[in-house]
Amino acid sequence: MLLPRPLRRVAAIILFGILLLSWQLWRVAAEFGFEEVQDQYPLLLKYLEGKRGNGGAWHLPEEWTQESATNPRSIIDAATVALNATTSQSERQLPHSTIPRVIHQTWKDTRLETWPEIFRQSVEKWLAVVEEGDMAYMFWDDNGVAQFVKHFEPDLEDQFNALPSNVERSDVFRVLVSKWIGGVYVDADTEPLQRPTEWITQTDILPWQDPEVGRSYRSTEPVRAIVGIEADNPPDKDTYWRMGYFYPVQLTQWSFAWAPGHPILQRFLDHVFGIVRGVAKSHGNDLRCDATQQELDGIDPVNLTGPIVFTDSVRTWLEMKADLRWDSLSGLEDGGISKLVEDVLVLPITGFSPGRGISGNMGSKPITDPSARLYHHAKGSWRKFSLVVEYGKVCRKLFGLCRDWPKVSNSNWILL
Incomplete structure (x- = not known):
């Protein structure tokens, strides 16, 4: 039953007042939060708040900028300077590799006061790594990502923008920036346990052997890619898919490192945009x-x-x-050693996913282990709660059913 007209007016005024008060409280909280940022996170203020520009924020070592003919006015300019400064310059690459000493991170904006607290804590620690060493740093906001695609991949711009959400665009951007600029990509909810300049040791690139088929791998090439295992399970058991993984041995995307132009990156892009074009073709392109x-x-x-x-x-x-026999990369039987295959260094699960609990451990060692490079807080700020997804998790884990149910929520599913 509808309220009488006079009461409806009163209710509308009350509702407007509540909304106005809520906005004022949010604004005050945001200002208070910014003061906290100033006190607790000096490097965020120095490298992000103090160096915001067109497309994000960046830091370049002074020597790199002195060699450049132009002063960067956008993050695209800064990334180009970094690329030119690190090409064929071994002292500006990670040891034992041709991977540039550049760290990339991304988030929708650089408004520090609105970030999740874990982002502020984690990015502050990455900036400490930047300050300690001769490294460049690129923080890409949504505008910078759009500029990057338009500048470096104009033929893919429409297809990139057709991806259904920021989740997919973020997945693709980290590959695109690795393809063109190279360097180390790390999610904003990760924190360093070792500096990237320490990620590759002489032990990591030693020869190794596949015990099942006896094939030896003895590469003398410099490392051009570093990837890390996220899931490590026996291939002959159903453990991996009950945990929600597609492969018994599966890689993570919250961190990796690449030399520019590695062919694996183009293989990924061809696959993704092949799907996008295929879907569009069935609907008149x-x-x-x-x-x-x-x-x-x-x-x-x-x-x-x-x-x-x-x-x-x-x-x-x-x-x-x-x-390569893919499952030979598992660390379950050898204690978790790094394995160099051609020019790709595959880190064991502890490399990028240390400190996992008893449930779903998969051989992950503590964060204090020498093989642990970074810690992932796994906040998944982009995720939405979905009854379908959560039911699928329970169904797989407890009953061994629902193997092909969706693993991530999507706007077509029931959300709460």
């Missing part, structure tokens, strides 16, 4: 029509741009180049 968007949105992000397609891109390339 219209990338933006509702039918195309709805079909793309219906694809689980882990299948479209996530760890499944990323793992598959690395796996197929290494199988082709080195006749």
Whole structure:
């Protein structure tokens, strides 16, 4: 039953007052939060707040900028300076590699007071690494990501923008920036346990042997890629898919490092945008029509741009180049050693995923272990709660059913 008209006016005024008060309280809280940022996070203020620019924020070692003919006015300019400064300059690359000493991070904006607290804590620690060493730093906001795609991949711009959400665009951008600029990509909810300049040791690149087939791997090439295992499970058991993984041995995307132009990166991009073009083709090649968007949105992000397609891109390339048996990368039987295959260094699960609990440990060692490079807080700020996804987790783990149910929520599913 509707309220009488006079009461409806009163209710509307009360509602407006509540909204206005809430906004004022939020604004005061934001200002208070910014004061806390000033006190607790001096490096955030120095390198992000103090060096905001067109497309994000950046830091370049002074020597690198002195060699440049132009003063960077945008993050695209800064990234180009970093690329030019690190090409063929071994002292500006990670030891034992041709990977530039550049760290990339991304988030939708550089408004520090609105960030999740864990982002502020983690990024502050990465900036300490930057300050300690001769490294460049690039923080890309949404505008910077858009500029990057338009500048470096104009033919992919429409397809990139057709991806259904920021989740997929973030997955693709970290590959694009690795392809063109190279360096170390780390999510904003990770924190360093070792400086990237310490990520590759002489022990990591020693020869190793596949115990099942007896094949030895003895590469003398400099490392051009560093990837880390996220899931490490026996291939002959159902443990991996009960835990929600597609492969028994699966790679993570919250961190990796690349020399510019590595062919695995293009393999990933060809796969992703092949799917996008295929979906659009079935709808008159219209990338933006509702039918195309709805079909793309219906694809689980882990299948479209996530760890499944990323793992598959690395796996197929290494199988082709080195006749690798993929499951030989598991660290369950050898205590978790790094394995160099061709020019790709594959870190054990402890490399990028140390400190896992008893449940779902998969051989992960404590964060104090020498093989631990970074810690991932796994906040998943982009995730939404979905009854479908949560039911699937329980169904898989307890009953061994629902294997093919979606792993990540999507706007077409029931959300709470």
